[in-house]
Amino acid sequence: MGQGPAPSLEPPFLELRGVSKRYPNGTVALSDISMAVGEGEFLAIVGASGCGKSTILRHVAGLVAPSAGDIRWSRPPAAGGIGMVFQEPTLMPWARIQDNVRLPLDLAKVPRVEADARVAALLAQVGLADFAQAYPRELSGGMKMRASIARALVTRPRLLLMDEPFAALDEITRQKLNDDLLALWGEQCFTVLFVTHSVYEGVYLANRAIVMAPRPGRIHADIPLDLPYPRDEALRTDARYAAACRQVSLALADAMRSPGHSSGETAA
């Protein structure tokens, strides 16, 4: 690949082994999820609403514990080693953009001079250098998302978890942010787990697509996306891209037909 590190699965950077999750209300959100993620991989996780995509990210982030199975790391992430970006940019409305982006460094007690330098560099990388002093209300939706990405990356995480980050944006802005995210990934070599409802977006970005089936949430297919990097607009009209989208779409349709339990409320 010309952009981003070559994925390696040995030893796995992150591994989920037989992870199941039953929430206290009885919903079985995940059933026997096993997957290995190589350092530097860009994984797209696609699946219908409610099939457990966000629950996988929450487990990887350590926000919830599995009911069964375990999560292993080649090296457990240090504080700030995992960055998270959600559909809502969740910026503090009363704070300037530079202060929003610096927040994780302030919490980690990084000296102010160093923190400010890192914030300035990252704002430049995401195209917000001229908006460091602005407040979130003065930014467009796409710019707020850039700020949110800058805040997630300011601790230099080895893993970036993204949960439908661009779903609320218009198509042009979304495609631009896809390209900018790929550029950051190529430069900084972090690993990405990217949840999306869009097969087209997932295939454009990722080197592998995990297709999930619902009730209970489980992995239906694990599809390598053997499209060259760097990726750009030309890929969107490339026959190989169309073929990969078709393959993932068919797997998704098949996942919806695959027999699960009648509800998610079975034993994990």
Ligand SMILES: Nc1ncnc2c1ncn2[C@@H]1O[C@H](COP(=O)(O)OP(=O)(O)OP(=O)(O)O)[C@@H](O)[C@H]1O
């Ligand atoms: N805290 C919780 N308590 C109980 N049930 C939950 C909780 N969080 C999620 N669930 C349920 O677990 C299942 C999986 O939810 P999850 O949010 O992981 O799915 P998803 O694939 O990310 O959905 P979407 O695409 O709509 O965001 C759903 O049935 C959901 O209702």
